[in-house]
Amino acid sequence: MHEMALMGDILQLVQEDSAKHEIHKVEKVELIVGEISNTLPDALQMAFDIFRDQNLHLFSPNAQLIIHIESAKAVCVICGEEYHPTQKIALCPNCKIPSGKVLEGETFQILSYEGSNEQ
Numbered sequence: 001m002h003e004m005a006l007m008g009d010i011l012q013l014v015q016e017d018s019a020k021h022e023i024h025k026v027e028k029v030e031l032i033v034g035e036i037s038n039t040l041p042d043a044l045q046m047a048f049d050i051f052r053d054q055n056l057h058l059f060s061p062n063a064q065l066i067i068h069i070e071s072a073k074a075v076c077v078i079c080g081e082e083y084h085p086t087q088k089i090a091l092c093p094n095c096k097i098p099s100g101k102v103l104e105g106e107t108f109q110i111l112s113y114e115g116s117n118e119q
Contacts, residue, residue, distance in 0.1 A: 002039075003039060003043035003044045003046075003047050004043075004050075006047070007044055007048055008047075008051065010029070010110060011029075011048075011051050011055070013110065014026060015058055018113070018115055022117050023115035023116065023117055024115070025058070025059065025063075025116050026058055026113055027060045027063050027115050028063065028066060029064075029065050029110070029112075030065075030066040030067075030112045031044070031066070031068065031110055031111060032107050032111050033068070033070065033107070034069075034072065034104070034105040034108060035070065035071055035086075035105045036087055036102065037105070044067060045065055045067070048065040060115075060116075070105055071105060072084055072104060073102075073103045073105060074100035074101060074102050076094060076097070076099050076100050076101075077099050077100070077101050078092065078095050078099045081094035081095070082103075085100055085102065088106070
């Protein structure tokens with residue numbers, strides 16, 4: 001489950017940035033996760049819960065993870081059809097050729113985090 005490692009990296013970035021801004025308790029982390037980013041939101045949530053519970057020096061006990069799902073969109077480079085792929089390499093529904101260029105849905109990034117300077 002690579003989501004555990006991904007969440008570890010995300011929380012490392014949040015911890016480093018929050019230290020620069022003298023934020024002592026993180027209360028919320030928001031992510032954007034694309035539908036075809038090869039990342040499972042439920043597994044990210046589970047990983048977040050584990051890290052939160054093990055790092056109460058960084059997180060408030062009620063800290064939450066908010067995941068915004070980015071819909072996938074692709075365009076066929078052959079016929080120009082826009083469609084909703086279910087994976088990175090998908091057949092164009094119009095010409096049935098795997099010639100799509102992904103426009104949206106691969107994003108995986110931190111949108112924001114919130115916290116307080118109370119210890």
